[in-house]
Amino acid sequence: MKKIGLVGCGAIGEGVALFIDRNLSKYAYLTTLADKRKTAANSLNKKLLKKAKIKAINNLMKEVDLVIETASQAAAGQIMKQNLKYKKDIIILSVGAIIKDLQILKKFQEKNINLYIPSGAITGVDGLSALAKGNIKKLTITTSKPPAGLTGTAYLKSKKINIDKIKKPTIIFSGNVAEATKYFPKNINVAATLLLASKYDKVKVMIKLNPKIKKNIHKIEAIADEAKIKIEVENASSKINPKTSALTILSTQTLLEKIFSSLKIGS
Ligand SMILES: NC(=O)c1ccc[n+]([C@@H]2O[C@H](COP(=O)([O-])OP(=O)(O)OC[C@H]3O[C@@H](n4cnc5c(N)ncnc54)[C@H](O)[C@@H]3O)[C@@H](O)[C@H]2O)c1
Known part of the structure; x- marks a missing residue:
């Protein structure tokens, strides 16, 4: 045991x-x-x-x-x-x-x-870790979040972004995994998982605030010599924490x- x-x-x-x-x-x-x-x-x-x-x-x-x-x-x-x-x-x-x-x-x-x-909160990690043995040329993750998923984020305060004023889908962050992890410590673990699985250190991370959605949506696109992979995951929240996916x-x-x-x- x-x-x-x-x-x-x-x-x-x-x-x-x-x-x-x-x-x-x-x-x-x-x-x-x-x-x-x-x-x-x-x-x-x-x-x-x-x-x-x-x-x-x-x-x-x-x-x-x-x-x-x-x-x-x-x-x-x-x-x-x-x-x-x-x-x-x-x-x-x-x-x-x-x-x-x-x-x-x-x-x-x-x-x-x-x-x-x-x-x-993502899928396809098996394929991306397989591609780590191949030749990845591009790997991006675009995470769309409803305003509730980003409230209280220090990054938004420091950039003086008022989420209540955003009425259409807007990219509020674009950068690498280290920056995403630093600025959004509770929101973007999936980007870190992608980097570790793929061993590709140029993963590009975009965070989009979308006032029209209620759920987190992750879109992942990988381009490699061996395969092109597109993944889209629309997550329902866990019952206990709306910021965490079931x-x-x-x-x-x-x-x-x-x-x-x-x-x-x-x-
Ligand atoms: N890997 C992923 O895809 C993924 C997805 C969602 C959340 N997460 C991460 O998982 C973690 C847990 O998420 P959750 O939704 O269960 O959060 P939660 O807020 O519901 O629960 C976290 C619990 O940990 C406790 N805690 C926080 N810091 C602590 C510390 N230093 N020592 C002891 N206890 C501490 C809190 O009091 C709380 O009870 C978070 O860091 C979150 O960012 C990862």
């Missing part, structure tokens, strides 16, 4: 925790939860059939086999650094944290640490299922 620790008991954390508790109980159990809001950890724990302990991140990492981060870039950064000591398998959702510290991947490789990244929760559950199952489909 694998012992799992979960850091972050919000929308994704809850979806993942309940899945482990109800569907993976033959192979693994959640031993420990961590959240900077103790009330979030307590309320999730009440929903679990098999109760977990609630601990700080450091103590959680010591005692589990697999750590799942579903919290924030700050938490992901802390877990990855501490994992150089603890050497646990980890699943990271706040993928932007990896872009900020790409050197850590080499250190994980040297220490035989498994780092898993779910496909999250697909992210399902894809994380699927990754976990793959880790514990003998049938491993796709890359």
Whole structure:
């Protein structure tokens, strides 16, 4: 039985925790939860059939086999650094944290640490990682968001963009993945996932504010010698957090299922 620790008991954390508790109980159990809001950890724990302990991140990492981060870039950064000591398998959702510290991947490789990244709010990550072995010439992601998906973003404040005044679809950001991750730490993990899957460091990211839509839409276009790939994903929100897509929760559950199952489909 694998012992799992979960850091972050919000929308994704809850979806993942309940899945482990109800569907993976033959192979693994959640031993420990961590959240900077103790009330979030307590309320999730009440929903679990098999109760977990609630601990700080450091103590959680010591005692589990697999750590799942579903919290924030700050938490992901802390877990990855501490994992150089603890050497646990980890699943990271706040993928932007990896872009900020790409050197850590080499250190994980040297220490035989498994780092898993779910496909999250996008699809086609299998094909894009296959193209990493080919010759990619262009890779772009255009993410369209309704105003509610961007409220409170520091970038909009710093650029003095008033989203209430935007009445038609408008590109509010265009840049590379490192910039997108810095300016939109909670909104554009998918761009970081694309870069890591494709190993193509010139991924172009555009964020479009569209007052006419209610859902996030990701359009990905890859041009390579071996294939042209076009992907469009229209995401429904999770019930708990309107900024998080339901697909992210399902894809994380699927990754976990793959880790514990003998049938491993796709890359
Ligand atoms: N990879 C993807 O495709 C993808 C998609 C959506 C969201 N995300 C990312 O996943 C993470 C979780 O998303 P969510 O929708 O569940 O968020 P959420 O706000 O619903 O929940 C996050 C929880 O983590 C806790 N938390 C935040 N920082 C923490 C810290 N430093 N230490 C301990 N606990 C902390 C919060 O208190 C909260 O309970 C976010 O970083 C989000 O940007 C990734």
